[in-house]
Amino acid sequence: MCRLFLDSGFRRNDELVRGFLCSESGAEFIMKIIDIEALMPAAPKASSWLVAERMSSPMAAYPEYAETRSSWQGMVPRALARVTTDAGIVGLGVGGGGAPACHIIERHLKPLLVGRDPRDTEMLWDLMYRATLPYGRKGLPLMAVSAIDNALWDIKGKAADAPVYALLGGNAQGSSNSPPRVSLYASGNRSESYPALGFTRNKVFMRYGPPDGAAGMRRNEAQVAAARDALGPDRLLMVDAWMGWDVPYALTMAERLRPYDIYWLEEPLIPDDYEGYACLRKHLPWLNIACGEHEYTHFGFRDLIQRECADILQPDLAWCGGVTVARRVAAMAETRGLQVIPHIGGAMSYAFVAAHEVCPMAEFIFGSGDGTQIAPINPFFVGEPLPDRGEVTLSTAPGWGLDLAPDAEFSRPHAT
Numbered sequence: 262m263c264r265l266f267l268d269s270g271f272r273r274n275d276e277l278v279r280g281f282l283c284s285e286s287g288a289e290f291i292m293k294i295i296d297i298e299a300l301m302p303a304a305p306k307a308s309s310w311l312v313a314e315r316m317s318s319p320m321a322a323y324p325e326y327a328e329t330r331s332s333w334q335g336m337v338p339r340a341l342a343r344v345t346t347d348a349g350i351v352g353l354g355v356g357g358g359g360a361p362a363c364h365i366i367e368r369h370l371k372p373l374l375v376g377r378d379p380r381d382t383e384m385l386w387d388l389m390y391r392a393t394l395p396y397g398r399k400g401l402p403l404m405a406v407s408a409i410d411n412a413l414w415d416i417k418g419k420a421a422d423a424p425v426y427a428l429l430g431g432n433a434q435g436s437s438n439s440p441p442r443v444s445l446y447a448s449g450n451r452s453e454s455y456p457a458l459g460f461t462r463n464k465v466f467m468r469y470g471p472p473d474g475a476a477g478m479r480r481n482e483a484q485v486a487a488a489r490d491a492l493g494p495d496r497l498l499m500v501d502a503w504m505g506w507d508v509p510y511a512l513t514m515a516e517r518l519r520p521y522d523i524y525w526l527e528e529p530l531i532p533d534d535y536e537g538y539a540c541l542r543k544h545l546p547w548l549n550i551a552c553g554e555h556e557y558t559h560f561g562f563r564d565l566i567q568r569e570c571a572d573i574l575q576p577d578l579a580w581c582g583g584v585t586v587a588r589r590v591a592a593m594a595e596t597r598g599l600q601v602i603p604h605i606g607g608a609m610s611y612a613f614v615a616a617h618e619v620c621p622m623a624e625f626i627f628g629s630g631d632g633t634q635i636a637p638i639n640p641f642f643v644g645e646p647l648p649d650r651g652e653v654t655l656s657t658a659p660g661w662g663l664d665l666a667p668d669a670e671f672s673r674p675h676a677t
């Protein structure tokens with residue numbers, strides 16, 4: 262529809278639009294994107310247990326890469342979009358994909374967006390999606406789109422003097438608390454540390470997969486047994502296999518873990534194995550299957566939903582195409598009785614969870630150091646809420662409530 266209007270020139274006719282919508286306050290209505298910068302945060306100086314310790318992964322099929330993620334992946338780089346408008350409002354959005362995503366943002370998408378109203382998020386998402394189709398649809402191009410889309414929502418919030426959660430639907434968490442509080446689960450393998458910090462839910466990462474045979478299965482089970490011991494019987498325990506298993510292994514491992522009362526099994530298979538996920542969901546009715554952190558756009562999540570791959574969908578707001586996509590995922594999930602628990606956490610994720618009834622909790626990953634310290638997920642920001650007794654209290658600042666940390670280092674690898 263928007264495209265047709267564009268073709269007819271309707272949307273480009275500023276006088277016509279302003280005349281209809283804003284005869285008295287036209288000056289406030291005018292806003293155009295004048296610049297988009299793609300910033301890459303400097304790599305963290307300290308290593309993280311996530312890449313330094315053994316973890317189940319799709320690359321474990323190759324023994325030389327089985328021990329650590331850092332042997333093949335390194336740190337996963339972010340890409341940020343900083344969108345400047347002629348109204349003086351600047352939006353910040355988190356994406357993924359590092360320097361290659363910065364290239365897409367500055368060299369391809371920026372020229373298409375400059376001059377347009379940043380608040381037209383539906384049309385601008387469609388424009389970016391169509392423009393990147395020849396090389397996009399999933400992965401890195403959508404990480405670039407995510408950064409810009411999230412920055413546009415920051416602008417929408419700042420223009421309305423409202424936090425993004427208020428624009429998305431307000432506080433859906435069943436209480437009249439203002440600002441909203443969001444419950445968290447702790448992601449990390451130091452299960453003994455999290456109850457004392459107030460967390461009542463913990464997800465642990467499996468270390469072994471099919472190449473490790475029976476001994477690996479025994480070790481996986483021992484890890485889960487120790488986590489259940491540390492948490493006690495009443496706290497939720499979840500298991501993440503990070504794309505490292507196959508269907509037979511996952512079926513066997515799930516049965517072995519059944520005595521430990523696992524709430525969900527996350528991403529046991531590679532993301533393209535939709536049939537495998539459907540098979541697991543069908544044959545493990547007592548266990549929730551969670552996936553989607555490596556899925557992209559509402560089309561990708563439609564496939565997960567229609568093929569009955571998952572009970573819990575986990576879009577990453579910095580990867581899936583941005584909050585514009587994530588809210589479509591939430592709408593689809595609601596019609597099928599599924600839950601949405603976004604991947605990884607951070608201010609954007611918390612705002613999204615606060616505003617959606619299908620989101621019972623958010624993730625907080627203990628991603629720094631040895632996995633026991635509460636530290637910002639995106640340390641290059643100021644304003645990111647930190648957990649307190651297993652919850653975060655949202656900022657009521659306009660937009661996402663984030664600013665670049667004055668001491669954070671960024672590069673701009675594809676400046677135009």
Ligand SMILES: [Mg+2]
Nearest residue numbers: 501527528554
């Ligand atoms: Mg995961």
